[in-house]
Amino acid sequence: xxxxxxxxxxxxxxxxxxxxxxxxxxxxxxxxGGEYYDIPTEELEKKESYELYEDYFDFDYNEYxxxxxxxxxxxxxxxxxxxxxxxxxxISKIDFKNVYSPTYYNYSNDxxxxxxxxxxxxxxxxxxxxxxxxxxxxxxxxxxxDWFICFLSDNFDEYIKDFDLEEHNQAIITQILGYYIxxxxxxxxxxxxxxxxxxxxxxxxxxxxxxx
Numbered sequence: 001x002x003x004x005x006x007x008x009x010x011x012x013x014x015x016x017x018x019x020x021x022x023x024x025x026x027x028x029x030x031x032x033g034g035e036y037y038d039i040p041t042e043e044l045e046k047k048e049s050y051e052l053y054e055d056y057f058d059f060d061y062n063e064y065x066x067x068x069x070x071x072x073x074x075x076x077x078x079x080x081x082x083x084x085x086x087x088x089x090x091i092s093k094i095d096f097k098n099v100y101s102p103t104y105y106n107y108s109n110d111x112x113x114x115x116x117x118x119x120x121x122x123x124x125x126x127x128x129x130x131x132x133x134x135x136x137x138x139x140x141x142x143x144x145x146d147w148f149i150c151f152l153s154d155n156f157d158e159y160i161k162d163f164d165l166e167e168h169n170q171a172i173i174t175q176i177l178g179y180y181i182x183x184x185x186x187x188x189x190x191x192x193x194x195x196x197x198x199x200x201x202x203x204x205x206x207x208x209x210x211x212x
Contacts, residue, residue, distance in 0.1 A: 008178035012109035038212035093117040
Protein backbone atom coordinates (compact mmCIF):
# COMPACT_ATOMS: atom_id res chain seq x y z
CA UNK A 1 0.00 0.00 0.00
CA UNK A 2 1.21 3.50 -0.85
CA UNK A 3 0.22 6.18 1.62
CA UNK A 4 1.28 9.46 3.22
CA UNK A 5 2.11 9.60 6.93
CA UNK A 6 3.76 11.97 9.35
CA UNK A 7 7.40 11.26 10.07
CA UNK A 8 7.77 9.29 13.31
CA UNK A 9 9.34 10.77 16.46
CA UNK A 10 9.35 14.32 15.07
CA UNK A 11 7.46 16.72 17.34
CA UNK A 12 7.48 20.26 15.95
CA UNK A 13 9.95 23.08 15.35
CA UNK A 14 9.13 25.91 17.73
CA UNK A 15 11.21 25.86 20.92
CA UNK A 16 12.37 22.27 20.45
CA UNK A 17 15.76 20.80 19.51
CA UNK A 18 14.69 21.18 15.89
CA UNK A 19 14.26 24.94 16.08
CA UNK A 20 16.64 27.27 14.26
CA UNK A 21 17.22 29.37 17.39
CA UNK A 22 19.62 26.71 18.66
CA UNK A 23 21.97 27.47 15.77
CA UNK A 24 21.90 31.27 15.87
CA UNK A 25 24.97 31.21 18.15
CA UNK A 26 27.07 30.07 15.20
CA UNK A 27 26.51 33.32 13.32
CA UNK A 28 26.61 35.40 16.51
CA UNK A 29 30.06 33.96 17.25
CA UNK A 30 31.12 34.95 13.75
CA UNK A 31 29.93 38.50 14.40
CA UNK A 32 31.85 38.58 17.67
CA GLY A 33 34.91 37.30 15.82
CA GLY A 34 34.69 40.06 13.23
CA GLU A 35 33.67 37.86 10.31
CA TYR A 36 31.23 40.43 8.90
CA TYR A 37 33.37 43.48 8.26
CA ASP A 38 30.63 45.39 6.47
CA ILE A 39 28.89 46.06 9.76
CA PRO A 40 29.83 49.63 10.77
CA THR A 41 32.29 49.85 13.66
CA GLU A 42 29.95 52.08 15.67
CA GLU A 43 27.24 49.45 15.35
CA LEU A 44 29.60 46.71 16.52
CA GLU A 45 30.55 48.84 19.53
CA LYS A 46 27.12 49.86 20.74
CA LYS A 47 24.97 46.81 19.98
CA GLU A 48 24.87 43.29 21.29
CA SER A 49 25.63 40.50 18.82
CA TYR A 50 22.08 39.17 18.88
CA GLU A 51 20.81 42.66 17.98
CA LEU A 52 23.24 42.83 15.07
CA TYR A 53 22.02 39.43 13.89
CA GLU A 54 18.42 40.66 13.92
CA ASP A 55 19.37 43.90 12.18
CA TYR A 56 21.69 42.57 9.49
CA PHE A 57 20.38 39.13 8.62
CA ASP A 58 17.23 37.96 6.88
CA PHE A 59 16.35 34.42 7.85
CA ASP A 60 14.13 32.23 5.64
CA TYR A 61 12.40 30.09 8.24
CA ASN A 62 10.28 28.21 5.71
CA GLU A 63 13.36 27.23 3.73
CA TYR A 64 15.05 26.15 6.96
CA UNK A 65 12.12 23.92 7.89
CA UNK A 66 12.07 22.33 4.44
CA UNK A 67 15.82 21.69 4.29
CA UNK A 68 15.93 20.48 7.89
CA UNK A 69 13.03 18.12 7.22
CA UNK A 70 14.74 16.64 4.17
CA UNK A 71 17.85 16.02 6.25
CA UNK A 72 15.73 14.37 8.95
CA UNK A 73 14.06 12.06 6.45
CA UNK A 74 17.39 11.15 4.86
CA UNK A 75 18.62 10.15 8.31
CA UNK A 76 15.40 8.25 8.99
CA UNK A 77 15.85 6.31 5.75
CA UNK A 78 19.47 5.50 6.56
CA UNK A 79 18.60 4.25 10.03
CA UNK A 80 15.45 2.43 8.95
CA UNK A 81 17.36 0.24 6.53
CA UNK A 82 20.01 -0.44 9.17
CA UNK A 83 17.64 -1.41 12.00
CA UNK A 84 17.13 -5.03 11.04
CA UNK A 85 15.66 -7.25 8.37
CA UNK A 86 12.17 -7.22 9.86
CA UNK A 87 11.69 -3.52 9.24
CA UNK A 88 12.46 -3.93 5.55
CA UNK A 89 9.52 -6.30 5.26
CA UNK A 90 7.11 -3.61 6.39
CA ILE A 91 8.26 -0.58 4.48
CA SER A 92 10.10 -0.77 1.20
CA LYS A 93 10.17 2.93 0.38
CA ILE A 94 10.37 6.22 2.32
CA ASP A 95 10.47 9.62 0.59
CA PHE A 96 10.10 13.21 1.76
CA LYS A 97 6.85 14.85 0.61
CA ASN A 98 6.51 18.22 2.36
CA VAL A 99 6.43 20.17 5.59
CA TYR A 100 3.14 21.25 7.09
CA SER A 101 2.95 24.23 9.44
CA PRO A 102 -0.48 25.40 10.58
CA THR A 103 -1.48 29.04 10.53
CA TYR A 104 -2.48 28.71 14.17
CA TYR A 105 -1.16 26.15 16.62
CA ASN A 106 -4.32 25.72 18.70
CA TYR A 107 -5.25 22.34 17.25
CA SER A 108 -2.22 21.05 15.36
CA ASN A 109 1.55 21.34 15.11
CA ASP A 110 4.26 21.20 12.48
CA UNK A 111 4.64 17.86 10.76
CA UNK A 112 6.96 16.34 8.19
CA UNK A 113 4.93 14.35 5.70
CA UNK A 114 6.46 11.37 3.91
CA UNK A 115 5.43 9.00 1.15
CA UNK A 116 5.81 5.35 2.09
CA UNK A 117 5.13 1.95 0.58
CA UNK A 118 4.06 -0.48 3.30
CA UNK A 119 3.02 -4.14 3.35
CA UNK A 120 -0.04 -3.89 5.59
CA UNK A 121 -0.32 -7.67 6.09
CA UNK A 122 3.23 -7.92 7.43
CA UNK A 123 2.65 -4.80 9.52
CA UNK A 124 -0.49 -6.22 11.13
CA UNK A 125 1.32 -9.49 11.74
CA UNK A 126 3.97 -7.56 13.66
CA UNK A 127 1.26 -5.93 15.80
CA UNK A 128 -0.34 -9.28 16.61
CA UNK A 129 2.99 -10.97 17.35
CA UNK A 130 3.83 -8.20 19.82
CA UNK A 131 0.38 -7.77 21.35
CA UNK A 132 1.46 -7.56 25.00
CA UNK A 133 4.19 -4.97 24.45
CA UNK A 134 2.10 -2.83 22.12
CA UNK A 135 -0.92 -3.08 24.44
CA UNK A 136 1.15 -1.52 27.22
CA UNK A 137 2.52 1.10 24.85
CA UNK A 138 -0.85 2.33 23.55
CA UNK A 139 -2.40 2.16 27.04
CA UNK A 140 0.16 4.75 28.16
CA UNK A 141 0.36 6.69 24.90
CA UNK A 142 -3.26 7.08 23.82
CA UNK A 143 -4.70 8.93 26.78
CA UNK A 144 -7.14 11.81 26.68
CA UNK A 145 -7.00 14.73 29.10
CA ASP A 146 -9.16 17.72 29.88
CA TRP A 147 -7.24 19.76 27.31
CA PHE A 148 -6.46 16.98 24.83
CA ILE A 149 -8.54 14.30 23.09
CA CYS A 150 -6.73 11.31 21.63
CA PHE A 151 -8.55 9.81 18.67
CA LEU A 152 -6.58 6.55 18.72
CA SER A 153 -7.81 3.71 20.92
CA ASP A 154 -5.88 2.52 23.96
CA ASN A 155 -7.47 -0.92 23.58
CA PHE A 156 -5.44 -3.31 21.43
CA ASP A 157 -8.38 -5.09 19.75
CA GLU A 158 -10.00 -1.79 18.82
CA TYR A 159 -6.62 -0.47 17.70
CA ILE A 160 -6.26 -3.35 15.24
CA LYS A 161 -9.76 -2.76 13.91
CA ASP A 162 -9.05 0.96 13.56
CA PHE A 163 -6.05 0.18 11.38
CA ASP A 164 -8.48 -0.91 8.65
CA LEU A 165 -10.15 2.51 8.74
CA GLU A 166 -8.64 5.08 6.42
CA GLU A 167 -9.04 7.92 8.92
CA HIS A 168 -6.86 6.11 11.46
CA ASN A 169 -4.35 3.88 9.66
CA GLN A 170 -1.89 6.66 8.82
CA ALA A 171 -1.69 7.81 12.44
CA ILE A 172 -1.32 4.22 13.63
CA ILE A 173 1.54 3.57 11.21
CA THR A 174 3.34 6.72 12.38
CA GLN A 175 2.82 5.78 16.03
CA ILE A 176 4.03 2.19 15.65
CA LEU A 177 7.05 3.20 13.56
CA GLY A 178 8.04 5.56 16.36
CA TYR A 179 7.53 2.80 18.93
CA TYR A 180 9.56 0.34 16.86
CA ILE A 181 12.47 2.71 16.25
CA UNK A 182 12.55 3.75 19.91
CA UNK A 183 12.60 0.12 21.04
CA UNK A 184 15.80 -0.45 19.06
CA UNK A 185 17.36 3.01 19.00
CA UNK A 186 16.00 4.92 22.01
CA UNK A 187 18.26 7.94 21.40
CA UNK A 188 17.20 8.37 17.79
CA UNK A 189 16.57 12.14 17.98
CA UNK A 190 19.67 12.84 20.06
CA UNK A 191 21.78 10.78 17.65
CA UNK A 192 20.34 12.63 14.67
CA UNK A 193 21.19 16.02 16.18
CA UNK A 194 24.67 14.86 17.15
CA UNK A 195 25.58 13.10 13.91
CA UNK A 196 24.10 15.73 11.60
CA UNK A 197 24.96 18.87 13.55
CA UNK A 198 27.46 20.18 11.01
CA UNK A 199 24.91 19.66 8.22
CA UNK A 200 22.23 21.44 10.22
CA UNK A 201 24.52 24.41 10.87
CA UNK A 202 25.41 24.55 7.18
CA UNK A 203 21.79 24.61 6.06
CA UNK A 204 21.07 27.21 8.76
CA UNK A 205 23.79 29.44 7.28
CA UNK A 206 22.36 28.91 3.80
CA UNK A 207 18.98 30.17 4.99
CA UNK A 208 20.47 33.45 6.20
CA UNK A 209 21.09 36.45 3.95
CA UNK A 210 23.46 39.14 5.12
CA UNK A 211 22.30 42.68 4.37
CA UNK A 212 25.22 45.11 4.33
